[in-house]
Amino acid sequence: MVKTLDxxxxxxxxxxxxxxxxxxxxxxxxxxxxxxxxxxxxxxxxRKKNYTNSIIGYYTIxxxxxxxxxxxxxxxxxxxxxxxxxxxxxxxxxxxxxLFMDSIGTILTAVVICPIAGALVGIFTNIIFSFTIDYLNIxxxxxxxxxxxxxxxxxxxxxxxxxxxxxxxxxxxxxxGLISIPISILLANGVTSGTIDLFMQSLLSSGKSLIIxxxxxxxxxxxxxxxxxxxxxxxxxxxxxxxxxDV
Numbered sequence: 001m002v003k004t005l006d007x008x009x010x011x012x013x014x015x016x017x018x019x020x021x022x023x024x025x026x027x028x029x030x031x032x033x034x035x036x037x038x039x040x041x042x043x044x045x046x047r048k049k050n051y052t053n054s055i056i057g058y059y060t061i062x063x064x065x066x067x068x069x070x071x072x073x074x075x076x077x078x079x080x081x082x083x084x085x086x087x088x089x090x091x092x093x094x095x096x097x098x099l100f101m102d103s104i105g106t107i108l109t110a111v112v113i114c115p116i117a118g119a120l121v122g123i124f125t126n127i128i129f130s131f132t133i134d135y136l137n138i139x140x141x142x143x144x145x146x147x148x149x150x151x152x153x154x155x156x157x158x159x160x161x162x163x164x165x166x167x168x169x170x171x172x173x174x175x176x177g178l179i180s181i182p183i184s185i186l187l188a189n190g191v192t193s194g195t196i197d198l199f200m201q202s203l204l205s206s207g208k209s210l211i212i213x214x215x216x217x218x219x220x221x222x223x224x225x226x227x228x229x230x231x232x233x234x235x236x237x238x239x240x241x242x243x244x245x246d247v
Contacts, residue, residue, distance in 0.1 A: 073113050076243070080109030080121040085128065092133070097195050098221040102129070103144055103176075104229045107151040111160050111233055112243050115152025119145040139187045143179050147172055147226070151233075165234035169227030177222030181214050196221050 013019060083105030091101045103122060110118025122144025129137035150172050158164045184192055189210070192200075196217045203213035237243045 073117065076112050077109055077117055077121060080105035080118070081125055081128070083108060084121065084125040088125075088129065088133075091195060095195055097199070098217075098224055099195065099228070100192075100221070100225045101229065102126075103147045103226065104232055106144055106148040107172075107226075107229055107233045108236060108243065110148040110152030111155040111237055113152075115149045115156070118148025118152045120148070122146075122148045136187075136192075139183050140180060140192075143176050143183065146179060147176055150175065151230070160234055160237055162231065162234050165230035166227065169230035170223055172230070173223030173226035174219070176226060177219040180222060181218050184214050184218060185210055192218065 084102050085105075087101035087104050090096070091099050102125060106118050106122040106125065108118075109121040123141045126137045126141035126144050151168060154160070154164065154168050160168075180192070199217055200213055203216065204210065208216070
């Protein structure tokens, strides 16, 4: 954990964040990543009916305590933002290529609450990233909002199972990619603040135009990213008790 934390803090400082803020975000993100992964692993493989003394049981207790719909929605809303932050920093820190993972929480919130809530999570996420990662993220807030609206409307009409997640991921990926391309070209000179930026520079250096480079990288990356995001959300809403929204 210490080595991972040191790496995280150094990365955040290299992105222009001051030491104090980097320590806060580094500690918080490392801790949340560790706990989320632990809970997800248990949630996926633990299928017994008796939840006593299990981590899933804690989710059940929390959901029973906050059994009013509004309280549940508020908790789910902030979880959605945190999920976006944790997965985005994971991709950036470990330099996972062709992924953004900045809309998993957006899709999750849209599915368990409603499309508008998902859109708001997407907007707030990009506002936070505009302060902590790169101000260019604010330009892509409309993309994250659209992802939330699309996922929410789909989940209201269809059960968000793996089949729905596959179709949703591809369709949302195509739509979000097509919206992101002109924003990236016109407002950010091809920059996305993601791991594909290095590949973008390589294509531009090879002589390809900005438009061609943006299409080649952004569209496939968006489809892959949203496909994986929707699959993870589908697993979460089916396996993790807290997200089985029957309040």
